[in-house]
Amino acid sequence: MSDTPPTDPLAILAEAPLFNGLDEQARQSALQVAYRRFIRSGEYFFFQDDPATTFYVLLEGRARLIQLTPEGQQVVVRYVGPGDGIGIIVVLSEMDYPLSAEALTDCEALAWDAAGVTNLMQGYPSLALNGMRLVARRFRSLQHRYRELATEKVERRVARALLRLARQAGRRTERGVLIDLPLSRQDLGEMTGTTLYTVSRLLSRWEQAGLVETGREQVIIRNPHGLVVIAEDLPLEDHS
Amino acid sequence: MSDTPPTDPLAILAEAPLFNGLDEQARQSALQVAYRRFIRSGEYFFFQDDPATTFYVLLEGRARLIQLTPEGQQVVVRYVGPGDGIGIIVVLSEMDYPLSAEALTDCEALAWDAAGVTNLMQGYPSLALNGMRLVARRFRSLQHRYRELATEKVERRVARALLRLARQAGRRTERGVLIDLPLSRQDLGEMTGTTLYTVSRLLSRWEQAGLVETGREQVIIRNPHGLVVIAEDLPLEDHS
DNA sequence: CCCCCTCTTTGCGCCACCGCAAAGACAACG
DNA sequence: CGTTGTCTTTGCGGTGGCGCAAAGAGGGGG
Numbered sequence A, B: 001m002s003d004t005p006p007t008d009p010l011a012i013l014a015e016a017p018l019f020n021g022l023d024e025q026a027r028q029s030a031l032q033v034a035y036r037r038f039i040r041s042g043e044y045f046f047f048q049d050d051p052a053t054t055f056y057v058l059l060e061g062r063a064r065l066i067q068l069t070p071e072g073q074q075v076v077v078r079y080v081g082p083g084d085g086i087g088i089i090v091v092l093s094e095m096d097y098p099l100s101a102e103a104l105t106d107c108e109a110l111a112w113d114a115a116g117v118t119n120l121m122q123g124y125p126s127l128a129l130n131g132m133r134l135v136a137r138r139f140r141s142l143q144h145r146y147r148e149l150a151t152e153k154v155e156r157r158v159a160r161a162l163l164r165l166a167r168q169a170g171r172r173t174e175r176g177v178l179i180d181l182p183l184s185r186q187d188l189g190e191m192t193g194t195t196l197y198t199v200s201r202l203l204s205r206w207e208q209a210g211l212v213e214t215g216r217e218q219v220i221i222r223n224p225h226g227l228v229v230i231a232e233d234l235p236l237e238d239h240s
Numbered sequence C: 001c002c003c004c005c006t007c008t009t010t011g012c013g014c015c016a017c018c019g020c021a022a023a024g025a026c027a028a029c030g
Numbered sequence D: 001c002g003t004t005g006t007c008t009t010t011g012c013g014g015t016g017g018c019g020c021a022a023a024g025a026g027g028g029g030g
Helices: A009-015 A025-034 A114-123 A125-153 A154-168 A184-191 A196-209 A224-232 B009-015 B024-032 B114-123 B123-150 B153-168 B186-190 B196-208 B223-231
Strands: A035-039 A044-046 A054-060 A063-068 A074-080 A098-101 A109-114 A170-173 A176-177 A213-214 A218-220 B035-039 B045-048 B055-060 B064-066 B072-079 B101-102 B107-113 B170-175 B176-178 B212-216 B217-223
Touching: A009 A025, A009 A054, A025 A114, A025 A125, A035 A044, A044 A054, A054 A114, A054 B045, A074 A154, A074 A184, A074 B123, A109 A114, A114 B123, A125 A154, A125 B072, A125 B114, A125 B123, A154 A170, A154 A176, A154 A184, A154 A196, A154 A218, A184 A196, A184 B055, A196 A213, B009 B024, B009 B055, B024 B114, B024 B123, B035 B045, B035 B072, B045 B055, B055 B114, B072 B153, B072 B186, B107 B114, B114 B123, B123 B153, B153 B170, B153 B176, B153 B186, B153 B196, B153 B217, B153 B223, B196 B212
Parallel strands: none
Antiparallel strands: A035 A109, A044 A098, A054 A109, A063 A074, A063 A098, A170 A176, A176 A218, A213 A218, B035 B107, B045 B101, B055 B107, B064 B072, B064 B101, B170 B176, B176 B217, B212 B217
């Protein structure tokens, strides 16, 4: 996660799901019309409601996608890492960006403009199909989370969010699985549709129970299974 | 909405957003690999978790897409009408259907199997791009609803849902805009992530206020603007 | 025409969650 | 090493929404 070999765009493209199954030559021509961008930690790839002009594939670093409500509330939509694309969906549909992309660490990315992507896809239909598959997968996961939000109560949603984050950004330590991201109570609230207060109370309770260990903008999961029990709402074993 | 000329597949395809901008010849070849299906009211196009084999374009009738939670709760994801596609997203990604599609009236549809669609898209890249645009739009709208669900309270969500339904399936009558669908309190609850009780109470209140007129599985909107005020949470005019 | 089934309404108690407020903890910075 | 700002915790009161239960209201079938 923090070993940073001099990034080789071609290698990362080969790994990137969007270019999966394409031949070397296709990736080469994709690279030729791409340009490289560096975004410093805390800065933005783009802002919500800007016209969507550019599609990115992250080479190095970590970013998150945030949606702002008209009233100014935030929702954290997704975290992304190397190999992930940002803005695929939008660039192809001549819309405005529906969310903002914020760099959490210094980031390096490949960038294509809308015309470039469209051309590539016309030339390599597999690229278009890959794109659809990607979008499909993301759509599905969003649908899943939508259903969660609609039907499940806060406790489960937060537990799930932690497990998901552990999968995406977890690092084993001797104390447990550390979520390797600056992650405030506020952030967790925005991801799960609740408030920082409720998150804080939940985490306190879970810490009491020995499930997690928390610090400032940091969570370590000591007992993943315990969280799963909450996330899946498994019947607690009766100890009478 | 209820005039039913003998359905002409080519004409409907020409209107269908997926085939937008394609030439006659492309639509012809699409038709050649399609077959026709009739689904009776109350029956299902497919069930959640079945392997996704078939993509449909609805020619006639009305259907809805439902997601079931592991615990058996339902969420109504979307209503569809003539010209709409069902299952685009999924067929291309070799997944299982993430939801069930239920016919609300007798339905007539064109059907393609996964291989057929993939072939068509390889042959007509614009088709793939159209597909992406469609999915992108739907993704956006889902994202929008996700944010609604995460940040807005029930009242607004129900008001929004009614307005959305009015747009999709509204018919002017002398009493107001009738939502031309059998629509129970339960359904509305499932669409907005709440319970039939709360929906019932809201509708009662709104009926008192003269905003709507309700009956068994039926809603007529008398004062759309009033609903918009609620949906957008506009400051109520001060009448002191 | 009546019966039965489903949908709807509404009272009621309950609790999960909200959100302010104030105090404590921690990190960064000069 | 203190100051400052951000993040976190927790008490507290308020309430929105849940969900049972029981009584209406239609509608369709026999």
